Amino acid sequence: MPLFAIPFPAFDPVAIAIGPFAIRWYALAYIVALLIGWRYCLALSERPPRLIGRDHVDDFLIWATLGVVLGGRIGYVLFYKPGYYIYHPLEALELWHGGMSFHGGAIGVTTGIYLFTRKRGLSMLAFGDIICEAMPIGLFCGRIANFINGELWGRVTDVPWAMVFPGGGPLPRHPSQLYEASCEGILLFLLLFTAECRGARRYPGAVSGLFLAGYAVARMSGELFRQPDEQLGFLIFGTTMGQLLSIPLLIGGVGLVVWARRRPAAAATAPAR
Numbered sequence: 623m624p625l626f627a628i629p630f631p632a633f634d635p636v637a638i639a640i641g642p643f644a645i646r647w648y649a650l651a652y653i654v655a656l657l658i659g660w661r662y663c664l665a666l667s668e669r670p671p672r673l674i675g676r677d678h679v680d681d682f683l684i685w686a687t688l689g690v691v692l693g694g695r696i697g698y699v700l701f702y703k704p705g706y707y708i709y710h711p712l713e714a715l716e717l718w719h720g721g722m723s724f725h726g727g728a729i730g731v732t733t734g735i736y737l738f739t740r741k742r743g744l745s746m747l748a749f750g751d752i753i754c755e756a757m758p759i760g761l762f763c764g765r766i767a768n769f770i771n772g773e774l775w776g777r778v779t780d781v782p783w784a785m786v787f788p789g790g791g792p793l794p795r796h797p798s799q800l801y802e803a804s805c806e807g808i809l810l811f812l813l814l815f816t817a818e819c820r821g822a823r824r825y826p827g828a829v830s831g832l833f834l835a836g837y838a839v840a841r842m843s844g845e846l847f848r849q850p851d852e853q854l855g856f857l858i859f860g861t862t863m864g865q866l867l868s869i870p871l872l873i874g875g876v877g878l879v880v881w882a883r884r885r886p887a888a889a890a891t892a893p894a895r
Contacts, residue, residue: 627794697726762807831878
């Protein structure tokens with residue numbers, strides 16, 4: 623063990639308080655992510671091949687919000703603590719305490735994309751490509767919120783930047799939330815941005831597949847440093863729940879990229895207004 627460990631900063635969980643009204647950092651992270659992601663998607667809709675109009679991106683914001691919040695929370699309840707919430711169902715509504723599942727949020731947003739594009743007569747894959755390019759922004763903000771909340775800390779380690787987390791015992795641990803913010807957020811964003819610059823959206827579904835596969839690799843790698851959820855521990859072959867849930871994303875993502883690249887490129891069009 624190292625002779626020195628970085629103490630966890632004493633963050634106030636409340637970011638803004640006006641009288642009885644309070645906004646916690648966790649909620650603020652999601653608000654900021656949705657707003658920045660929305661603006662980024664608007665900018666993407668103006669770039670070739672222009673398959674999706676700005677008005678559709680505008681109208682999808684509320685759908686995306688519901689998909690992230692409802693899907694993320696339901697996924698956490700079902701994937702990570704089903705036994706607990708059976709006996710404490712009202713606590714499932716206490717979002718300010720944290721507890722969101724990316725995989726559940728992905729299902730929620732995907733469901734929203736399917737219903738929205740079907741209603742509007744749009745290409746689900748072309749629309750999904752734009753949304754997926756903004757997803758790393760939300761992942762980055764969410765992981766920073768995890769760090770501020772002092773949750774989802776890493777495994778015990780002796781690296782010089784190890785940190786002692788409240789609730790994590792006296793031993794220094796990996797700040798795995800920051801690792802995941804870097805890989806799932808920054809690196810994945812740069813990967814998708816590079817694909818965007820090379821015209822990947824001309825093949826609807828290619829960017830979505832790249833996002834799914836890229837996230838799966840980043841998440842499965844990050845789980846090597848993250849302490850498994852206490853109520854679950856290590857699962858089959860020493861894997862974690864996050865790794866197991868990412869395997870279908872990796873397979874599906876690679877398959878989607880291969881399928882999309884084998885199809886003819888979409889012709890550039892002026893977006894519908």
